Amino acid sequence: xxxxxxxxxxxxxxxxxxxxxxxxxxxxxxxxxxxxxxxxxxxxxxxxxxxxxxxxxxxxxxxxxxxxxxxxxxxxxxxxxxxxxxxxxxxxxxxxxxxxxxxxxxxxxxxxxxxxxxxxxxxxxxxxxxxxxxxxxxxxxxxxxxxxxxxxxxxxxxxxxxxxxxxxxxxxxxxxxxxxxxxxxxxxxxxxxxxxxxxxxxxxxxxxxxxxxxxxxxxxxxxxxxxxxxxxxxxxxxxxxxxxxxxxxxxxxxxxxxxxxxxxxxxxxx
Amino acid sequence: xxxxxxxxxxxxxxxxxxxxxxxxxxxxxxxxxxxxxxxxxxxxxxxxxxxxxxxxxxxxxxxxxxxxxxxxxxxxxxxxxxxxxxxxxxxxxxxxxxxxxxxxxxxxxxxxxxxxxxxxxxxxxxxxxxxxxxxxxxxxxxxxxxxxxxxxxxxxxxxxxxxxxxxxxxxxxxxxxxxxxxxxxxxxxxxxxxxxxxxxxxxxxxxxxxxxxxxxxxxxxxxxxxxxxxxxxxxxxxxxxxxxxxxxxxxxxxxxxxxxxxxxxxxxxxxxxxxxxxxxxxxxxxxxxxxxxxxxxxxx
Numbered sequence: 001x002x003x004x005x006x007x008x009x010x011x012x013x014x015x016x017x018x019x020x021x022x023x024x025x026x027x028x029x030x031x032x033x034x035x036x037x038x039x040x041x042x043x044x045x046x047x048x049x050x051x052x053x054x055x056x057x058x059x060x061x062x063x064x065x066x067x068x069x070x071x072x073x074x075x076x077x078x079x080x081x082x083x084x085x086x087x088x089x090x091x092x093x094x095x096x097x098x099x100x101x102x103x104x105x106x107x108x109x110x111x112x113x114x115x116x117x118x119x120x121x122x123x124x125x126x127x128x129x130x131x132x133x134x135x136x137x138x139x140x141x142x143x144x145x146x147x148x149x150x151x152x153x154x155x156x157x158x159x160x161x162x163x164x165x166x167x168x169x170x171x172x173x174x175x176x177x178x179x180x181x182x183x184x185x186x187x188x189x190x191x192x193x194x195x196x197x198x199x200x201x202x203x204x205x206x207x208x209x210x211x212x213x214x215x216x217x218x219x220x221x222x223x224x225x226x227x228x229x230x231x232x233x234x235x236x237x238x239x240x241x242x243x244x245x246x247x248x249x250x251x252x253x254x255x256x257x258x259x260x261x262x263x264x265x266x267x268x269x270x
Numbered sequence: 271x272x273x274x275x276x277x278x279x280x281x282x283x284x285x286x287x288x289x290x291x292x293x294x295x296x297x298x299x300x301x302x303x304x305x306x307x308x309x310x311x312x313x314x315x316x317x318x319x320x321x322x323x324x325x326x327x328x329x330x331x332x333x334x335x336x337x338x339x340x341x342x343x344x345x346x347x348x349x350x351x352x353x354x355x356x357x358x359x360x361x362x363x364x365x366x367x368x369x370x371x372x373x374x375x376x377x378x379x380x381x382x383x384x385x386x387x388x389x390x391x392x393x394x395x396x397x398x399x400x401x402x403x404x405x406x407x408x409x410x411x412x413x414x415x416x417x418x419x420x421x422x423x424x425x426x427x428x429x430x431x432x433x434x435x436x437x438x439x440x441x442x443x444x445x446x447x448x449x450x451x452x453x454x455x456x457x458x459x460x461x462x463x464x465x466x467x468x469x470x471x472x473x474x475x476x477x478x479x480x481x482x483x484x485x486x487x488x489x490x491x492x493x494x495x496x497x498x499x500x501x502x503x504x505x506x507x508x509x510x511x512x513x514x515x516x517x518x519x520x521x522x523x524x525x526x527x528x529x530x531x532x533x534x535x536x537x538x539x540x541x542x543x544x545x546x547x548x549x550x551x552x553x554x555x556x557x558x559x560x561x562x563x564x565x566x567x568x569x570x
Contacts, residue, residue: 171353174323178341179370179420189366193357 044240078225085149097161145217156205164198280329304467307477346417407438
Protein backbone atom coordinates (compact mmCIF):
# COMPACT_ATOMS: atom_id res chain seq x y z
CA UNK A 1 0.00 0.00 0.00
CA UNK A 2 2.77 2.43 0.85
CA UNK A 3 5.18 1.58 -1.95
CA UNK A 4 3.20 3.03 -4.89
CA UNK A 5 2.55 6.20 -2.88
CA UNK A 6 6.13 6.73 -1.86
CA UNK A 7 7.44 6.26 -5.39
CA UNK A 8 5.30 9.20 -6.49
CA UNK A 9 6.93 11.52 -3.98
CA UNK A 10 9.68 13.78 -5.37
CA UNK A 11 13.03 12.07 -5.10
CA UNK A 12 15.24 13.45 -2.34
CA UNK A 13 18.89 13.70 -3.47
CA UNK A 14 20.88 10.93 -1.87
CA UNK A 15 23.78 13.17 -0.86
CA UNK A 16 21.55 15.32 1.31
CA UNK A 17 23.25 14.20 4.46
CA UNK A 18 26.59 15.35 3.01
CA UNK A 19 25.73 18.44 0.99
CA UNK A 20 23.60 20.23 3.55
CA UNK A 21 26.06 19.97 6.47
CA UNK A 22 28.90 21.16 4.20
CA UNK A 23 26.71 24.07 3.11
CA UNK A 24 26.01 24.94 6.75
CA UNK A 25 29.71 24.77 7.51
CA UNK A 26 30.52 27.13 4.63
CA UNK A 27 27.88 29.61 5.77
CA UNK A 28 29.38 29.64 9.28
CA UNK A 29 32.86 30.10 7.82
CA UNK A 30 31.61 32.99 5.68
CA UNK A 31 30.02 34.69 8.69
CA UNK A 32 33.25 34.31 10.63
CA UNK A 33 35.21 35.88 7.76
CA UNK A 34 32.70 38.71 7.51
CA UNK A 35 32.81 39.47 11.24
CA UNK A 36 36.60 39.43 11.30
CA UNK A 37 36.67 41.93 8.43
CA UNK A 38 34.04 44.32 9.80
CA UNK A 39 32.98 44.64 13.43
CA UNK A 40 35.74 42.71 15.21
CA UNK A 41 39.05 43.53 13.57
CA UNK A 42 40.97 41.78 16.35
CA UNK A 43 39.27 38.46 15.54
CA UNK A 44 41.59 36.45 13.31
CA UNK A 45 40.09 35.44 9.98
CA UNK A 46 39.74 31.74 9.12
CA UNK A 47 42.85 31.87 6.94
CA UNK A 48 44.93 33.57 9.61
CA UNK A 49 43.69 31.10 12.21
CA UNK A 50 44.84 28.24 10.08
CA UNK A 51 48.24 29.83 9.37
CA UNK A 52 48.96 30.49 13.03
CA UNK A 53 47.76 27.16 14.42
CA UNK A 54 49.01 24.95 11.59
CA UNK A 55 51.95 23.76 13.67
CA UNK A 56 49.70 22.47 16.42
CA UNK A 57 47.35 20.65 14.06
CA UNK A 58 49.86 19.14 11.66
CA UNK A 59 52.19 17.95 14.41
CA UNK A 60 49.47 17.00 16.91
CA UNK A 61 51.69 14.95 19.21
CA UNK A 62 54.75 17.22 19.44
CA UNK A 63 56.03 18.33 22.78
CA UNK A 64 58.09 21.49 22.55
CA UNK A 65 57.51 22.68 26.10
CA UNK A 66 55.14 22.36 29.04
CA UNK A 67 52.56 24.69 27.50
CA UNK A 68 53.64 24.31 23.87
CA UNK A 69 52.46 20.93 22.67
CA UNK A 70 50.50 19.48 19.75
CA UNK A 71 46.75 19.88 20.03
CA UNK A 72 45.99 16.17 20.28
CA UNK A 73 48.57 15.81 23.03
CA UNK A 74 46.77 18.53 24.97
CA UNK A 75 43.47 16.85 24.19
CA UNK A 76 44.83 13.60 25.53
CA UNK A 77 45.82 15.22 28.85
CA UNK A 78 42.33 16.65 29.15
CA UNK A 79 40.67 13.38 28.24
CA UNK A 80 42.65 11.49 30.87
CA UNK A 81 41.62 13.95 33.53
CA UNK A 82 38.01 13.83 32.36
CA UNK A 83 38.04 10.04 32.37
CA UNK A 84 39.18 9.99 35.98
CA UNK A 85 36.63 12.57 37.13
CA UNK A 86 33.88 10.95 35.10
CA UNK A 87 34.64 7.54 36.59
CA UNK A 88 34.36 8.99 40.08
CA UNK A 89 31.08 10.68 39.11
CA UNK A 90 29.57 7.40 37.87
CA UNK A 91 30.83 5.34 40.80
CA UNK A 92 29.41 7.82 43.29
CA UNK A 93 26.35 8.91 41.32
CA UNK A 94 24.84 5.57 40.36
CA UNK A 95 24.47 4.21 43.91
CA UNK A 96 23.09 7.54 45.10
CA UNK A 97 20.59 7.42 42.23
CA UNK A 98 19.55 3.90 43.24
CA UNK A 99 19.10 4.93 46.86
CA UNK A 100 17.02 7.94 45.79
CA UNK A 101 14.86 5.76 43.58
CA UNK A 102 14.42 2.92 46.04
CA UNK A 103 13.93 4.68 49.33
CA UNK A 104 11.29 7.33 49.90
CA UNK A 105 12.98 8.32 53.16
CA UNK A 106 16.36 8.79 51.51
CA UNK A 107 14.74 10.71 48.69
CA UNK A 108 12.86 13.02 51.07
CA UNK A 109 16.02 13.64 53.06
CA UNK A 110 18.46 14.34 50.27
CA UNK A 111 16.48 15.50 47.28
CA UNK A 112 16.38 19.16 48.45
CA UNK A 113 20.17 19.23 48.93
CA UNK A 114 20.69 17.73 45.50
CA UNK A 115 18.37 20.26 43.92
CA UNK A 116 20.33 23.06 45.58
CA UNK A 117 23.78 21.75 44.66
CA UNK A 118 22.89 20.77 41.11
CA UNK A 119 22.76 24.22 39.50
CA UNK A 120 26.08 25.36 41.02
CA UNK A 121 28.57 26.27 38.30
CA UNK A 122 31.92 24.46 37.98
CA UNK A 123 33.61 27.84 38.39
CA UNK A 124 32.15 28.00 41.87
CA UNK A 125 33.12 24.46 42.83
CA UNK A 126 36.73 24.67 41.71
CA UNK A 127 38.02 27.05 44.40
CA UNK A 128 36.32 24.88 47.02
CA UNK A 129 38.01 21.82 45.49
CA UNK A 130 41.38 23.51 45.73
CA UNK A 131 40.72 24.44 49.36
CA UNK A 132 39.67 20.88 50.16
CA UNK A 133 42.94 19.48 48.90
CA UNK A 134 45.22 22.24 50.18
CA UNK A 135 47.14 19.69 52.17
CA UNK A 136 47.92 17.62 49.08
CA UNK A 137 50.65 20.01 47.92
CA UNK A 138 51.52 19.55 44.26
CA UNK A 139 48.58 17.24 43.74
CA UNK A 140 46.12 19.88 44.90
CA UNK A 141 45.28 21.23 41.45
CA UNK A 142 44.63 17.80 39.98
CA UNK A 143 42.55 16.64 42.94
CA UNK A 144 40.63 19.90 42.94
CA UNK A 145 39.91 19.53 39.24
CA UNK A 146 38.80 15.92 39.71
CA UNK A 147 36.54 16.95 42.57
CA UNK A 148 34.96 19.64 40.41
CA UNK A 149 34.44 17.34 37.43
CA UNK A 150 32.99 14.60 39.59
CA UNK A 151 30.59 16.76 41.53
CA UNK A 152 29.34 18.65 38.47
CA UNK A 153 29.02 15.62 36.21
CA UNK A 154 27.35 13.47 38.84
CA UNK A 155 23.86 15.01 38.83
CA UNK A 156 22.45 13.75 35.52
CA UNK A 157 23.52 10.23 36.45
CA UNK A 158 22.01 10.55 39.93
CA UNK A 159 18.69 11.95 38.72
CA UNK A 160 18.27 9.69 35.68
CA UNK A 161 19.08 6.59 37.69
CA UNK A 162 16.57 7.63 40.33
CA UNK A 163 13.88 8.22 37.70
CA UNK A 164 14.74 4.90 36.07
CA UNK A 165 14.42 3.00 39.33
CA UNK A 166 11.13 4.72 40.15
CA UNK A 167 9.66 3.90 36.75
CA UNK A 168 10.37 0.18 36.83
CA UNK A 169 7.01 -1.44 35.99
CA UNK A 170 5.28 -3.08 38.94
CA UNK A 171 5.11 -6.26 36.84
CA UNK A 172 8.85 -6.80 37.03
CA UNK A 173 8.81 -6.32 40.78
CA UNK A 174 5.89 -8.75 41.05
CA UNK A 175 7.94 -11.32 39.16
CA UNK A 176 10.76 -10.84 41.65
CA UNK A 177 8.32 -11.20 44.56
CA UNK A 178 6.61 -14.30 43.19
CA UNK A 179 9.97 -15.97 42.53
CA UNK A 180 11.16 -14.85 45.97
CA UNK A 181 14.40 -13.50 44.58
CA UNK A 182 16.82 -12.41 47.28
CA UNK A 183 17.64 -8.72 47.63
CA UNK A 184 20.93 -8.99 45.77
CA UNK A 185 19.38 -11.09 43.04
CA UNK A 186 16.49 -8.65 42.67
CA UNK A 187 19.00 -5.82 42.38
CA UNK A 188 21.20 -7.47 39.77
CA UNK A 189 18.66 -9.54 37.84
CA UNK A 190 15.71 -7.13 37.81
CA UNK A 191 16.36 -3.59 39.07
CA UNK A 192 19.69 -3.00 37.36
CA UNK A 193 18.76 -4.27 33.87
CA UNK A 194 15.42 -2.46 34.02
CA UNK A 195 17.18 0.81 34.91
CA UNK A 196 20.07 0.50 32.43
CA UNK A 197 18.49 2.53 29.61
CA UNK A 198 17.82 5.44 31.97
CA UNK A 199 21.27 5.10 33.52
CA UNK A 200 22.94 5.36 30.15
CA UNK A 201 21.00 8.49 29.28
CA UNK A 202 22.36 9.89 32.53
CA UNK A 203 25.88 8.68 31.71
CA UNK A 204 25.76 10.43 28.35
CA UNK A 205 24.59 13.74 29.83
CA UNK A 206 27.22 13.40 32.57
CA UNK A 207 29.99 12.92 30.05
CA UNK A 208 28.92 16.07 28.24
CA UNK A 209 29.10 18.02 31.49
CA UNK A 210 32.43 16.47 32.49
CA UNK A 211 33.89 17.67 29.21
CA UNK A 212 32.43 21.15 29.77
CA UNK A 213 33.95 21.32 33.23
CA UNK A 214 37.44 20.24 32.19
CA UNK A 215 38.03 23.45 30.27
CA UNK A 216 36.98 25.61 33.19
CA UNK A 217 39.08 23.54 35.59
CA UNK A 218 42.18 23.72 33.43
CA UNK A 219 41.80 27.43 32.82
CA UNK A 220 41.72 28.16 36.53
CA UNK A 221 44.47 25.74 37.55
CA UNK A 222 46.72 26.30 34.55
CA UNK A 223 47.23 22.61 33.98
CA UNK A 224 48.46 21.52 30.55
CA UNK A 225 45.46 20.53 28.45
CA UNK A 226 43.11 22.09 25.93
CA UNK A 227 41.62 24.50 28.46
CA UNK A 228 44.99 25.45 29.95
CA UNK A 229 46.39 26.03 26.46
CA UNK A 230 43.42 28.21 25.58
CA UNK A 231 43.92 30.41 28.62
CA UNK A 232 47.67 30.71 28.04
CA UNK A 233 47.20 31.71 24.42
CA UNK A 234 44.63 34.31 25.50
CA UNK A 235 47.16 35.79 27.88
CA UNK A 236 49.76 35.66 25.11
CA UNK A 237 47.36 37.51 22.77
CA UNK A 238 47.41 34.61 20.27
CA UNK A 239 43.73 34.84 19.49
CA UNK A 240 43.75 32.45 16.57
CA UNK A 241 44.77 29.58 18.84
CA UNK A 242 41.81 30.30 21.09
CA UNK A 243 39.65 29.50 18.09
CA UNK A 244 41.66 26.35 17.46
CA UNK A 245 41.00 25.30 21.06
CA UNK A 246 37.31 26.05 20.80
CA UNK A 247 37.00 23.99 17.64
CA UNK A 248 38.93 21.13 19.25
CA UNK A 249 36.81 21.19 22.40
CA UNK A 250 33.65 21.21 20.31
CA UNK A 251 34.74 18.35 18.07
CA UNK A 252 35.89 16.17 20.94
CA UNK A 253 32.65 16.82 22.79
CA UNK A 254 30.69 15.90 19.69
CA UNK A 255 32.64 12.66 19.20
CA UNK A 256 32.23 11.72 22.87
CA UNK A 257 28.49 12.32 22.71
CA UNK A 258 28.17 10.22 19.55
CA UNK A 259 30.13 7.37 21.10
CA UNK A 260 27.99 7.45 24.21
CA UNK A 261 24.76 7.52 22.23
CA UNK A 262 25.96 4.45 20.32
CA UNK A 263 26.50 2.66 23.62
CA UNK A 264 23.16 3.97 24.85
CA UNK A 265 21.31 2.68 21.82
CA UNK A 266 22.90 -0.72 22.30
CA UNK A 267 21.30 -0.88 25.74
CA UNK A 268 17.98 0.64 24.69
CA UNK A 269 17.18 -2.26 22.40
CA UNK A 270 18.20 -4.77 25.02
CA UNK B 271 -10.84 -32.72 54.73
CA UNK B 272 -10.76 -28.97 54.38
CA UNK B 273 -10.47 -27.52 50.90
CA UNK B 274 -7.12 -26.99 49.21
CA UNK B 275 -7.42 -23.23 48.82
CA UNK B 276 -9.84 -21.40 51.04
CA UNK B 277 -10.85 -17.76 51.34
CA UNK B 278 -13.04 -16.90 54.32
CA UNK B 279 -14.84 -13.57 54.79
CA UNK B 280 -12.17 -11.74 52.85
CA UNK B 281 -12.48 -7.96 52.50
CA UNK B 282 -10.13 -5.57 50.82
CA UNK B 283 -10.33 -1.83 50.41
CA UNK B 284 -8.08 0.71 48.76
CA UNK B 285 -8.56 3.94 50.67
CA UNK B 286 -12.24 4.79 50.58
CA UNK B 287 -13.01 2.26 47.88
CA UNK B 288 -14.14 -1.12 49.13
CA UNK B 289 -13.25 -3.56 46.38
CA UNK B 290 -14.12 -6.92 47.92
CA UNK B 291 -16.55 -7.52 50.79
CA UNK B 292 -17.02 -10.74 52.76
CA UNK B 293 -15.85 -12.99 50.00
CA UNK B 294 -15.84 -16.75 50.45
CA UNK B 295 -14.25 -19.20 48.09
CA UNK B 296 -12.87 -22.69 48.16
CA UNK B 297 -11.06 -24.84 45.68
CA UNK B 298 -10.49 -28.59 45.78
CA UNK B 299 -7.16 -30.12 44.80
CA UNK B 300 -6.93 -30.65 41.06
CA UNK B 301 -9.97 -28.50 40.37
CA UNK B 302 -10.19 -25.91 37.60
CA UNK B 303 -12.35 -22.96 38.63
CA UNK B 304 -13.12 -19.94 36.51
CA UNK B 305 -14.15 -16.63 38.06
CA UNK B 306 -16.02 -14.45 35.60
CA UNK B 307 -16.77 -10.80 36.06
CA UNK B 308 -16.97 -7.42 34.39
CA UNK B 309 -13.80 -5.43 34.07
CA UNK B 310 -13.24 -3.29 37.12
CA UNK B 311 -15.17 -5.61 39.42
CA UNK B 312 -12.11 -6.54 41.48
CA UNK B 313 -10.96 -9.68 39.69
CA UNK B 314 -7.30 -8.74 39.69
CA UNK B 315 -7.49 -7.73 43.36
CA UNK B 316 -8.94 -11.15 44.14
CA UNK B 317 -6.16 -13.04 42.39
CA UNK B 318 -3.48 -10.78 43.86
CA UNK B 319 -4.84 -11.76 47.27
CA UNK B 320 -4.58 -15.44 46.39
CA UNK B 321 -1.07 -14.86 45.11
CA UNK B 322 -0.09 -13.05 48.27
CA UNK B 323 0.85 -9.88 46.41
CA UNK B 324 -1.81 -8.15 48.50
CA UNK B 325 -2.96 -8.85 52.05
CA UNK B 326 -6.66 -8.85 52.94
CA UNK B 327 -7.98 -6.29 55.43
CA UNK B 328 -10.23 -8.90 57.03
CA UNK B 329 -10.69 -12.61 56.69
CA UNK B 330 -8.26 -15.42 56.03
CA UNK B 331 -6.73 -17.06 53.00
CA UNK B 332 -5.25 -20.51 53.42
CA UNK B 333 -3.52 -22.91 51.07
CA UNK B 334 -3.25 -26.46 52.41
CA UNK B 335 -4.36 -25.05 55.79
CA UNK B 336 -1.40 -22.68 55.86
CA UNK B 337 -2.17 -18.95 55.74
CA UNK B 338 -0.93 -17.08 52.68
CA UNK B 339 1.11 -14.11 53.82
CA UNK B 340 3.44 -13.41 50.93
CA UNK B 341 3.91 -14.43 47.30
CA UNK B 342 5.85 -17.58 46.64
CA UNK B 343 6.77 -20.06 43.94
CA UNK B 344 4.17 -22.58 45.18
CA UNK B 345 1.61 -20.40 43.39
CA UNK B 346 2.45 -19.85 39.76
CA UNK B 347 0.86 -16.73 38.30
CA UNK B 348 0.23 -15.80 34.70
CA UNK B 349 -0.43 -12.08 34.50
CA UNK B 350 -2.56 -10.44 31.85
CA UNK B 351 0.37 -8.36 30.63
CA UNK B 352 2.77 -11.33 30.48
CA UNK B 353 5.29 -9.82 32.95
CA UNK B 354 8.31 -11.20 31.17
CA UNK B 355 11.66 -9.54 31.71
CA UNK B 356 12.40 -7.95 28.33
CA UNK B 357 16.20 -8.16 28.61
CA UNK B 358 16.12 -11.95 29.00
CA UNK B 359 15.41 -14.48 26.27
CA UNK B 360 12.53 -16.94 26.46
CA UNK B 361 14.92 -19.54 27.83
CA UNK B 362 16.46 -17.17 30.38
CA UNK B 363 13.07 -15.95 31.59
CA UNK B 364 11.99 -19.48 32.39
CA UNK B 365 15.44 -20.46 33.63
CA UNK B 366 15.37 -17.64 36.18
CA UNK B 367 12.22 -19.17 37.68
CA UNK B 368 13.52 -22.75 37.54
CA UNK B 369 16.87 -21.74 39.01
CA UNK B 370 15.05 -20.07 41.87
CA UNK B 371 12.63 -22.94 42.58
CA UNK B 372 15.05 -25.84 42.27
CA UNK B 373 18.44 -24.50 43.40
CA UNK B 374 19.79 -27.97 44.12
CA UNK B 375 19.34 -29.34 40.63
CA UNK B 376 22.32 -29.72 38.33
CA UNK B 377 22.67 -27.29 35.46
CA UNK B 378 21.88 -30.02 32.93
CA UNK B 379 18.70 -30.95 34.77
CA UNK B 380 17.57 -27.33 34.99
CA UNK B 381 18.26 -26.79 31.29
CA UNK B 382 16.37 -29.95 30.34
CA UNK B 383 13.48 -28.88 32.56
CA UNK B 384 13.28 -25.46 30.92
CA UNK B 385 13.46 -26.97 27.46
CA UNK B 386 10.71 -29.42 28.32
CA UNK B 387 8.34 -26.61 29.25
CA UNK B 388 9.30 -24.48 26.26
CA UNK B 389 8.38 -27.49 24.13
CA UNK B 390 5.13 -27.95 26.07
CA UNK B 391 3.90 -24.56 24.86
CA UNK B 392 5.29 -25.17 21.34
CA UNK B 393 7.91 -22.44 21.51
CA UNK B 394 11.14 -24.42 21.00
CA UNK B 395 12.05 -22.51 17.80
CA UNK B 396 11.75 -19.18 19.65
CA UNK B 397 13.77 -20.29 22.65
CA UNK B 398 16.56 -17.73 22.19
CA UNK B 399 14.36 -14.78 21.26
CA UNK B 400 13.61 -11.85 23.51
CA UNK B 401 9.98 -11.08 24.44
CA UNK B 402 10.08 -7.96 22.25
CA UNK B 403 10.51 -10.16 19.18
CA UNK B 404 7.45 -12.28 19.98
CA UNK B 405 3.76 -11.77 19.34
CA UNK B 406 1.35 -11.32 22.22
CA UNK B 407 0.18 -14.92 22.02
CA UNK B 408 3.73 -16.24 22.08
CA UNK B 409 4.63 -14.05 25.04
CA UNK B 410 1.66 -15.35 26.96
CA UNK B 411 2.78 -18.92 26.23
CA UNK B 412 6.19 -18.10 27.68
CA UNK B 413 4.45 -16.75 30.74
CA UNK B 414 2.37 -19.95 31.04
CA UNK B 415 5.50 -22.08 30.58
CA UNK B 416 7.31 -20.10 33.27
CA UNK B 417 4.45 -20.55 35.72
CA UNK B 418 4.20 -24.28 35.01
CA UNK B 419 7.96 -24.86 35.10
CA UNK B 420 7.96 -23.74 38.73
CA UNK B 421 5.83 -26.84 39.35
CA UNK B 422 3.43 -24.88 41.56
CA UNK B 423 0.73 -26.37 43.78
CA UNK B 424 -1.70 -23.87 42.38
CA UNK B 425 -1.85 -22.04 39.10
CA UNK B 426 -3.38 -18.57 39.06
CA UNK B 427 -4.34 -17.20 35.67
CA UNK B 428 -5.23 -13.51 35.72
CA UNK B 429 -7.09 -12.84 32.46
CA UNK B 430 -4.24 -14.54 30.63
CA UNK B 431 -5.86 -14.18 27.24
CA UNK B 432 -7.47 -10.78 27.76
CA UNK B 433 -5.05 -8.86 25.56
CA UNK B 434 -5.12 -11.30 22.64
CA UNK B 435 -7.16 -11.35 19.47
CA UNK B 436 -10.04 -13.80 19.17
CA UNK B 437 -8.24 -16.37 17.01
CA UNK B 438 -5.08 -16.49 19.11
CA UNK B 439 -7.32 -16.64 22.14
CA UNK B 440 -9.07 -19.77 20.88
CA UNK B 441 -5.76 -21.46 20.08
CA UNK B 442 -4.35 -20.69 23.50
CA UNK B 443 -7.55 -21.86 25.19
CA UNK B 444 -7.09 -25.18 23.43
CA UNK B 445 -3.51 -25.27 24.61
CA UNK B 446 -4.34 -24.46 28.21
CA UNK B 447 -7.01 -27.15 28.09
CA UNK B 448 -4.54 -29.67 26.66
CA UNK B 449 -1.87 -28.80 29.22
CA UNK B 450 -4.34 -29.02 32.08
CA UNK B 451 -5.39 -32.50 30.93
CA UNK B 452 -1.78 -33.65 31.25
CA UNK B 453 -0.70 -31.74 34.37
CA UNK B 454 -3.92 -31.76 36.42
CA UNK B 455 -2.92 -28.73 38.46
CA UNK B 456 -5.35 -26.82 40.62
CA UNK B 457 -6.21 -23.73 38.62
CA UNK B 458 -8.00 -20.48 39.30
CA UNK B 459 -8.76 -18.69 36.06
CA UNK B 460 -9.91 -15.10 36.09
CA UNK B 461 -11.66 -14.02 32.91
CA UNK B 462 -14.22 -11.66 31.50
CA UNK B 463 -15.37 -14.17 28.91
CA UNK B 464 -18.04 -16.65 30.15
CA UNK B 465 -17.45 -18.91 27.11
CA UNK B 466 -13.79 -19.21 27.99
CA UNK B 467 -14.69 -20.12 31.55
CA UNK B 468 -17.22 -22.75 30.51
CA UNK B 469 -14.89 -24.23 27.93
CA UNK B 470 -11.98 -24.64 30.35
CA UNK B 471 -13.28 -24.98 33.89
CA UNK B 472 -14.98 -27.52 36.13
CA UNK B 473 -16.80 -24.80 37.94
CA UNK B 474 -17.63 -21.24 37.02
CA UNK B 475 -18.35 -18.54 39.56
CA UNK B 476 -19.55 -15.04 38.69
CA UNK B 477 -18.03 -12.14 40.58
CA UNK B 478 -20.69 -9.56 41.37
CA UNK B 479 -19.67 -6.12 40.18
CA UNK B 480 -17.81 -3.97 42.71
CA UNK B 481 -17.47 -1.90 44.76
CA UNK B 482 -17.90 -4.35 47.60
CA UNK B 483 -17.79 -7.32 45.24
CA UNK B 484 -18.66 -10.83 46.40
CA UNK B 485 -18.81 -14.12 44.56
CA UNK B 486 -22.14 -15.29 43.19
CA UNK B 487 -23.43 -18.86 43.18
CA UNK B 488 -21.15 -21.47 41.69
CA UNK B 489 -22.24 -23.09 38.41
CA UNK B 490 -20.93 -26.60 37.90
CA UNK B 491 -19.82 -27.26 34.35
CA UNK B 492 -20.94 -30.85 33.78
CA UNK B 493 -19.58 -31.11 30.26
CA UNK B 494 -17.44 -34.16 29.55
CA UNK B 495 -13.74 -33.74 28.75
CA UNK B 496 -12.00 -33.44 26.41
CA UNK B 497 -14.30 -30.74 25.17
CA UNK B 498 -14.71 -30.05 21.49
CA UNK B 499 -15.12 -26.38 20.70
CA UNK B 500 -17.21 -27.08 17.59
CA UNK B 501 -19.72 -29.46 19.12
CA UNK B 502 -19.78 -27.48 22.37
CA UNK B 503 -21.46 -24.54 20.64
CA UNK B 504 -24.50 -26.70 19.92
CA UNK B 505 -24.59 -28.55 23.21
CA UNK B 506 -27.79 -27.59 25.07
CA UNK B 507 -26.00 -27.85 28.44
CA UNK B 508 -23.39 -25.35 27.22
CA UNK B 509 -26.08 -23.01 25.99
CA UNK B 510 -28.02 -23.21 29.24
CA UNK B 511 -24.90 -22.60 31.37
CA UNK B 512 -23.91 -19.69 29.25
CA UNK B 513 -27.37 -18.16 29.50
CA UNK B 514 -27.45 -18.65 33.27
CA UNK B 515 -24.02 -17.15 33.89
CA UNK B 516 -24.53 -14.17 31.62
CA UNK B 517 -28.04 -13.70 32.95
CA UNK B 518 -26.77 -13.72 36.52
CA UNK B 519 -24.02 -11.22 35.78
CA UNK B 520 -26.19 -8.76 33.87
CA UNK B 521 -28.96 -8.82 36.49
CA UNK B 522 -26.35 -8.33 39.21
CA UNK B 523 -25.02 -5.37 37.32
CA UNK B 524 -28.50 -3.94 36.84
CA UNK B 525 -29.11 -4.06 40.58
CA UNK B 526 -25.80 -2.39 41.10
CA UNK B 527 -26.76 0.33 38.65
CA UNK B 528 -29.97 1.16 40.48
CA UNK B 529 -28.01 1.99 43.61
CA UNK B 530 -25.81 4.63 42.08
CA UNK B 531 -26.37 8.16 43.39
CA UNK B 532 -24.35 11.03 42.12
CA UNK B 533 -24.44 14.77 42.42
CA UNK B 534 -23.40 16.30 39.16
CA UNK B 535 -21.84 19.71 39.24
CA UNK B 536 -22.27 21.48 35.93
CA UNK B 537 -19.59 23.93 34.86
CA UNK B 538 -20.70 27.43 35.75
CA UNK B 539 -19.33 29.09 32.66
CA UNK B 540 -20.61 30.69 29.47
CA UNK B 541 -19.17 30.63 25.97
CA UNK B 542 -16.84 33.53 25.27
CA UNK B 543 -17.02 35.71 22.17
CA UNK B 544 -13.54 35.37 20.72
CA UNK B 545 -14.18 37.89 17.95
CA UNK B 546 -13.99 40.76 20.49
CA UNK B 547 -10.52 42.34 20.35
CA UNK B 548 -8.34 41.63 23.33
CA UNK B 549 -7.23 44.47 25.60
CA UNK B 550 -3.95 46.07 24.54
CA UNK B 551 -1.76 44.63 27.27
CA UNK B 552 -2.91 41.10 26.61
CA UNK B 553 -4.77 40.75 29.90
CA UNK B 554 -7.47 38.19 29.36
CA UNK B 555 -10.94 39.01 30.50
CA UNK B 556 -12.43 36.73 33.05
CA UNK B 557 -14.85 34.18 31.58
CA UNK B 558 -18.49 34.98 32.16
CA UNK B 559 -20.20 33.02 34.92
CA UNK B 560 -23.73 31.90 34.35
CA UNK B 561 -24.85 32.98 37.80
CA UNK B 562 -23.56 36.52 37.20
CA UNK B 563 -25.68 37.10 34.13
CA UNK B 564 -28.57 39.39 34.86
CA UNK B 565 -30.11 39.88 31.39
CA UNK B 566 -29.53 37.77 28.42
CA UNK B 567 -30.48 38.94 24.92
CA UNK B 568 -30.48 36.12 22.47
CA UNK B 569 -30.70 37.05 18.81
CA UNK B 570 -32.47 34.40 16.83
